[in-house]
Amino acid sequence: MSLFADLLGVFLNGLQAGAIYILVAMGLSIILGTLKFVNFAHGALYLIGAYAGLLIANEVRLSNGLLQQYGYETVGLDLGFLAALILVPVFVFVIGLLMERYLARAFYDRPDIDQILVTFGLAIIAQEAFRVLFGGQSINFARPGWARGPVMLPAIGNFPRWRLAVIAITAVLVLLVYLLVEYTDFGLIVRAGTRDPEMVELLGIKLTRPYIVMFAIGAALAGVAGVVGAPLENVNPSIGMETLVPAFLVVVIGGVGSIRGAVVGGVLVGMVYAILVGAPLASIPVIGGAISWSAWSQVGIYALAALILLLRPEGLFGSEEVS
Amino acid sequence: TQDGNGGGNGGGNGGGDGEDYPSLGNFPIEGDTATFGFNVPTSGPYSSEGEDELRAYKLAVKHLNNGGGWVDDFGDLSGDGVLGYEIDFVEGDTATDADTARESASRMVQRDNVIMFSGGSSSATAIAQQGLAQSQKVLFMCCLTHSNDTTGKDCVRYSFREMFNAYMTGQALAPVVTGEYGDDLSFYQLYADYSWGQTQQESMKQFFEEAGWSQVDSVATPLGESDYQSYLSEAANSGAEALFLNHYGLDGANSLQQAIEAGLDQNMEIVMPLYNRPMAQAAGGAIEGIFGTIAWDSQIDNEPSNSFTQFFGDEYNGRVPSGPAQLAYAQTLQYAAAAERAGTFYPPEVIRQLEDYEYDNIGMGQETMRKCDHQAQRDIPVVRGLPESEQGQGQFFELVNVTSRDDVGYACDEGPAAECELGEYGDE
Amino acid sequence: MHVKEGEVCTLLGRNGAGKTTTLRCIAGARPPDVRDGRIRFRDDDITAAPTEDISSMGIGLVPEERRIFPNLSVEENLHLADVARNWSNSVRRSVTMGEGGMTTEEVYEEFPRLEERADQRAGTLSGGEQQMLAIARALKQHTDLLMLDEPYEGLAPQIIRSVESAIQRIADSGKTILLVEQNAVAAMNIADRAYVLDQGEVVFAGGAEELRADEETREQYLGV
């Protein structure tokens, strides 16, 4: 196996590891950057996306939880995976609308700490609600053949087809959001509002709707991440929080409010991880070999975030004014 | 000497045992009801396992008080309570978390004055609880725990394990797997980086190399990892012919699923040394054709196993019991039988009755509960995963072999047992 | 206080006299504090109207400190005014926006400097350019009443002159202008009528000529 193929493999692995974080972090970052709202419940939207996807796509046998106790042994619409991919973003978008309207709006004028606390509480409620209803066990997210199994890539060899699809979906969504924010009137209003909301209103634009839509788009991105990301693992109530923490790191690494930052941050986190796990370090004589660097892979991600924040507190692409 | 006493219910000898033993732990029992504590995960990743254990525990209590099930076949048991006491129980949720498990257990010991508690599902929770058992001088009957440490480095006098361990898994798997895939393959291992995974991969290496295989590499994965893709590509690129996934619980379901997803099964033979039901359920079709070991299975064909499957199904409208359910039921009855033999609930005496006890009444053949490390020496079922289409009704595996206890196990100065120091009985 | 259609009216007073507050009240920014009194625009009571509606009715404000969007380009800043005109704020809109003001081309004709800088980020413009941009932005809106809050603030003399002539031309085109200034002399150059404010109260109201003649008021309240 050539070094080049090896590096290519590590690169692809890093990309796929970062992809889900990019999707979650992008929404988080937009909401934090434009609406100045700290959303610790963003992971819950990922969770909702995952469960919604599972229940739309498949019929699931429950082995505990309240639903099962009350006789609903099997739940789910069984509409197929494609239907889930289409319906989940819409569904989570609507949840985002409701969340902005009934939660975030009441907290825009309250301190950061209150926002963190209330959304943290909400994240717990969401997680526990799923646990109570569907039980705590992990549920296998079965998919049809076209979204499963390996594909043969030149030089790299077998690579999971769905992981490749996740990279592609992420790329397309990043591009769409980027175009929306940079090249549409809607994006223009939101960008202007980021800096001076009152002036936007003085020009005759009510920001309520752009804000609620932006919030919902951010939410929908987390929902998409849930429905495309959960099949890579399994669905259980704690995946939301587990995704949120690294996604927050990606946001602060990249810089709040920056789409480019979320992408670069996500890729960076994925790469650090893949490099620590993969061959490049092991093949370097001095530091590889004897020591297993893979044990440091999680530590490495957090160390990276800490380092970047200490050297460049506003994040790689952040501007100082935001904080 | 240490004298843990919960609840401050002082009191001299009294009791209805008719024997003169000092008070120790929650002995003597006040009143005429003896309480057991069942501490299982009803939330967290192993909750479906825990729910099944709880069903078996409840059934055991019912049979101890009213007869039925194995109680009728155990010569020591009357079916009319234990030692004239009616059996009651309290339950607790470990949340599959060692910290919560320990707190829940200490509530049982201190508030509910249980005379024995049982549970597990995850070595970390079992080890945490048995530490408490030793310090509080209340017996703990392990249920599902597979780490070598439970009856090795962390063993205690006040706990007994029916379940086998990682070491024995290696011994049981090697002949079956080498028989199936040939006896000169190279293998690659991934293992969870904590004591269970470490001991598991050591044992696999030891017994497969003895069988003629050779290890290419063995790589640790951090605990709680959910994305194994990078590790798996390294494994795929290593040129090895077989892959051992020493992961457990959710981690195991994830790593196996992702290995199949990445097409590793096209070029490598995959082995999952230890299975359990939630794992199989979460991994779905990925377990097809994968070898592993399991605590007990309803397909084992002997009298106790068949009757257990039968009366468990009768009680819980047709449900097929899982391995952990069998462990839970058996451990409760073993304790009760030992107390009957001892003629008292006084813990040191019950412990002495359990030590070196020989039995063949729980469906796993002839067994010994060893005195030196409190580890049962018993047969081990080797299974192979069923295709998704054949799964269901609590069945996930095909039973390949029940490895005899003569082919597994180790002496008291070998393997994990060499590190075991059990501690005091409490009446020294 | 009232402003007639088509006139140039100026509001004078020292720092902190309440001039900015007055303009902000009219524009509906932070309005709930209006404790007493009414604001009417062409017979409509706009005292409690939302900010964005007031703007839609044809009242434009060039606020203090310019308030251009520093992270957007000059072109985008100007485009935002067009967007604002076509943006529907609510599903059932009570206020419809009339025809727009100037087109971007017309604005560039007015301020050729801005055309040169079309792609530059507004935050990097010089103070004078920023002020031009702020005025240009207001012109692009459909404004019948243009309110300018200290438009000469921080500008160099020759730029002041060009801004001044721009305002003059706008006034000549028939728009109503309400100009707030500390610099009374500068303001009175183009004003028809003046109000003088002190401690939030109107202490003088009358024609520009009248004020010029009123030594005492000028001395006491304007320091001139």
Place this chain on the structure above:
Amino acid sequence: MADEVGTSTEQGFGDEGLYERWLAIKDNELTVAVITIVAVAIFPWLFADAPFLGDFLQGYRGLASLILIWGIFAIGFDLLLGYTGLLSFGHAAFWGGGAYVAGIFSAEVSGLPLLVVLAGTVFAVLFAWVLGFLSLRRGGIYFSILTLAFAQMLYYMAAAPLSSFTNGENGFTSVNVEPLFGAIDLGAHVFWPASILLGEMLYVFIAAFFVLAVMGAYRILNSPYGIVLNAIRENEQRAEFVGLNVWRYKLMAFIISGAFAGVAGSLFTIHGNYVPLQSLYWTESGEIVIITVLGGAGSLFGPILGAGLYLYVANVVSGFGTIGTLWHLILGIIFVGVIWLFPRGIWGIVSDVRDLIGDRMGGDR
């Protein structure tokens, strides 16, 4: 217990009535000490064994000790959150770090309880110093995320690279606690009749630290620090411009709160003879946040109340049939409700009610 710290400097005894007299003495240090000691002495008995009440509450003595331990942790956390206005999401690092160091120290160096606590606390202090030094460069949400990131880093270190010391996921099981001063067995009962109230020596040991913690916090809040920290929370820039070295005060607040967490973590090790890996996980940081906010940040007694309530619900109510399985959910809902409607927490509600009654009783004071 005193929550409105140091509001009265001039004290005068009048004969106007009991309420006035109570007001006059209630903030006296000795009063606080006596009340705390009495409360701590009768608490386990009331909670676990008192006729009717004990049965009704279904408490037990081990939980009483645990409540005091978490109470110490919460008091320290509140010094940072309630009084200084810094929300740390990384306090598991000091709690769990202290617990691990205490455990390892007991196994490797000495099992004397006081030394074990000292070891855990010293580690927590040093680690808080480093972590505070790095995290306090940023404010607001960045501070929260930085502390979270560093604490998670420690968790993953303990889980894998350092598992040869920590025993990884199995948790640290070789804790070895010796008798206090080499003579008093912590597992033994106290002499009769005190044992009816206090039970084991271990409780007395923990309770002593708890009383010290309350008194320490009371002292800190009535020292110049109390007012300086408040000033920083209220208007950091102004505090800097009256000539205070805000950064060092914040660092001190962080270290002090880390020290409380370290004491609590070490006691947790002694209490449980065991250190779970979970003690370093971020959920533990989340729990102390919930406890403090729920009880009432910015008061001395609120967080203790929060600790009691949270542990009671988590360990006792969680066993009550259907409600038991919902306990986490219900707690989450209450938490959100409290932040939304009563940002001063349960203790805030209690003291509002108390003030109302006080006004009635004390006339127009």
Place this chain on the structure above:
Amino acid sequence: MALLELDGLVKEFGGLVATDDVNFDVEQGERVSIIGPNGAGKSTLINLITRRLEPTRGDIRFKGESILGKKPHEVVQRGISKSFQTASIFPELSVRENAEIAALAAEHGAFRFNFLRHRDRYPAVQDRTRETLEAVGLHGQRDVTAEDLPYGDKRRLEIGIALASEPDLLLMDEPTAGMSPDETSDTVELIERVKEELGLTFILVEHDMEVIFSISDRILVLNRGEIIADGTPSQVQNNAAVQEAYLGGVEL
């Protein structure tokens, strides 16, 4: 030796030059006022002296020693105190506590390791707190929560906080902004009294000419970052450049 020396001070914000090569000295005991149009750079100058802003070029010396590189609190400890443009107080604390914070900082320095000693054990701090409150006439309201004070009293408290540290040099940025005429004259009186009693040196930024002319020895006029005039009130009043740039004279 002058108390405060500013030497070629330049502050740029991006392209904007907020202060442009400012040079001046302030002698011990002098009362200097700075006036100038909006955005002239007055507040910027004050912020440079208090070290809230970092100068682009130039040096600031206090008592002969450069204070560049010092933290804001170190500058305060050296004797430069500032009253803020908008009332900057500790809103949820009582009036007494507001003053006590400043008194603590003055008595104990920037930081002290005294977290286990009761506040009442520092009579010097208590005395200073009381003196400060009496000086600004708020002693009677000492138990009121600061945010409940009327606006004028808040400004007075703010000045009190600045005075509590017994500074050698007091900087005041628009102390009477937002006050009614009565409040303004009270404040002027307060400043006069403090000036007499403490013999303070101070630099005042104001737009209210009455205030300026009644209490300053010397006036500096700033326009677009540059000093265009420096002299006694009467000199400045008659200065043509000042007339033009600020007092409103001729249109440019």
